[in-house]
Amino acid sequence: MTALLSIDGLSVSYGRVEAVRNVSLAVERGRIATVIGANGAGKTTLLAAIMGLLPGSGEINFDGEDIARVPAEERVARGISLVPEQRDLFGTMSVEENLELGAFRRGRSEIADRLDGVFALFPRLKERRRQDAGTLSGGERQMLAMGRALMAKPSVLMLDEPSLGLAPLIVRDILRTVSELRDKGVSVLLVEQNARAALAIADHAYVMELGEVTLQGPASELAADPRIAEVYLGVAHGAA
């Protein structure tokens, strides 16, 4: 099977600091790939480079084409969307207006169709469609950030720590929605510090440490790997 998105030998530097070093990974069609790792491992930098927001060296192939030199806006148009860690919403605009921004330059009827799709996935956003985004709860903000990215109709959705700062029950709902998206055919690249939750829904997983991928494999195998259990799942050695 050819991957929908594949990264080969990607490196990204901030001045003399190499935050991402020779990273290779793939997102298969209709699958969830996850990148887990501690603070500062380079996960956000990796997503920014894939999105075209930071320059890097190496290959980025999407849907059979090399997109390493394609501008970010064009990458969105081709089907890659990023839900950033900060969720980046416009607080004084309504939920609906924020969503509409995600379908920038689309016609009215197309926007209406896409809004219906997002509201079907997140009924909570429909109830709050006229409410200012700045007044939403943390979980609702995450739903809105995901909804806005989905308004671009991506074939690959990249999520940067969607669980950050959210209560466990909300994390469960958000990740359940990510699984539903996969079932609808959206391919997902999920970056998470919450390794347990990410490995539970992902198909394939990569571990990033100090800018490098140090371990990879089927998510179920990594979840059972004692090295992962000890460092990322908080399971004491011998207790797994």
Ligand SMILES: Nc1ncnc2c1ncn2[C@@H]1O[C@H](COP(=O)(O)OP(=O)(O)OP(=O)(O)O)[C@@H](O)[C@H]1O
């Ligand atoms: N704008 C920047 N300028 C210089 N160094 C940066 C910049 N952004 C990130 N870094 C450094 O690059 C490394 C990787 O950071 P990055 O944010 O990609 O990690 P992360 O795995 O996403 O961490 P977190 O989970 O905390 O978001 C860190 O050492 C960080 O200090």
